Amino acid sequence: MVFIISRAIYLLSVLSAISVISCGGGKKVPDSLPPESRIESAQEIKEFNSRLITQSSGAPASPADYLIGPADLLEVKVFESEKLTSTVRVSSRGQITLPLLGSVDVNALTAREAEEKIENLLKSDGYINNPHVGVFVKEHKSKLVSVVGFVREPGSYELLGRQTLLDSLAAAKGLKDNAGRTVYLTRAEGNGRREAYVVDLDELLLKGNSEINVVLKPGDVVYVPETGTVFVEGAVRKPGSFPMKERSTTVTHSIAMAGGLTTYANGGDVKLVRHMGNGKREITGLDLEKIQKGEAEDPIVKDGDAVIVGASIAKRFIYGLRLNFLLGLVGVGYDPPERYQQ
Template structure:
């Protein structure tokens, strides 16, 4: 009887030990299963996006050329059906002009072929022809260099002709990788006219940044997000696990989120606020895990910096946008006017 009792106690003790030992293993297995499920879900999401991308690249065809904006070095074939002598093939000059019979020098840069047809028709109808029929054909497109980087299968610099869009370039780059995040950044350098007007030390020469929701573009089919691209544009698809800072900061972009990152730390990583920033109206756009629900939070960065408000922690894939202050933008314009008119190197304007 004593022996059987002893065996029962030892057996019970062994069972308790084994169940205690197996508990962490079960937890680890559950955690591993959850991680695999997340990876499968992410893989499905990216696969669906790439399928949409492939279909859109097939359907786009050459229709985008209708919206193409004429630029320097394009070769134009201009036909006027009523007067054959007015037909001409011309190369657009570096200034964006062409020289046409009867009309003379005409600025064509930035016009679509259809807009140029209307312009030539109007000028000829003023003095020379009644209801002329004009056709503009682009025989040669200038090459545009657009870069695609980040979490795509074939990143690189692409030489393209004609009007191209974000979908076109993502397709040319082989589609998204499985570790891609939900957002795409389009960085656009200042235009030539803007660069010539700005002084060398001006911080406003930084690229313009557009933030595109990839699920909105590829899954929901919101073609308003499919922006046209121009020479010098850079597309960046960051990997997931980042926060994004844009608007009136000095170096907008995506930043790797550590275990704990606050709003003020993210703004420091983005180079700090510009003079024209309205830091008191800073917005955090926060998406749910499925990407369907969006929460918008407003914070006063100035109050946080002075310790009057708590510095909030950021979540993965948060988007921080610092808007522009109307008053500060006006004062910045005044500063630039003084600098241009009187040759003043730096003007400090206090509020």
């Protein structure tokens, strides 16, 4: 099962992504599992990694399908004239500057389509009667996904074609023995929103629910936390994944580890999301004020739980929270108040 959270978080690099969604303050998850449990966990991860190989697409995408985008480095060869050959970086607007032609828009073109466009421009402008152009992508900067956390080979990987969450985990050589059973995927949308997908690996790999095998987009960050963590999102100061202790860490403790509430948080609108097995998740509404007054229970969190804190209208911010149940996705999303600041 997957649930989706939207939030305006801006990741400047893979390192900042780790600081946003990894365990806060560099804290290490306590090794409280008995030896036999750690052995069982390692065996389960071995099974997960085996299924990764069989369930991922396996076949590498063809570079010919790659769509050129901003920050890519291109080598443009004009075989009839060495002077017209150049190495250029694609601008933020998807354009390159070439001798004689000036600015040429190559955004979202394949290398072959860019070749044809440049050939037509050279011919129509009367520079070369029958030009032959080669375009080679030397650096695929615009189509990268980052895989971080407890995987065997974390790093940035080129997104050359249609690839999924499982493909990214397979590219990172699978999970480490102490990896958790939940994967977080964060994505920046063009409208300023931020989406966070929380994917249950048991449901995806062991039960084969392909509907939650999210198709990746450029800029996605896939984070695999260590086992024994709780995920805190929404109107908190340091959203992310934090270590928890079995039978002792509560919802309020989890929010405290995330730096506490923001100035626009709505303590009466807190959601505790828990995987219940069989592809189901339980979503419990909580009121922090009632918990603090002793009028309501402060639930103990479990490994893989998610705590989502809502926000209120404040400082002329507009806020909306919604729950959607569509196509096997449990969605918890909001437009961040920062979008409406005047």
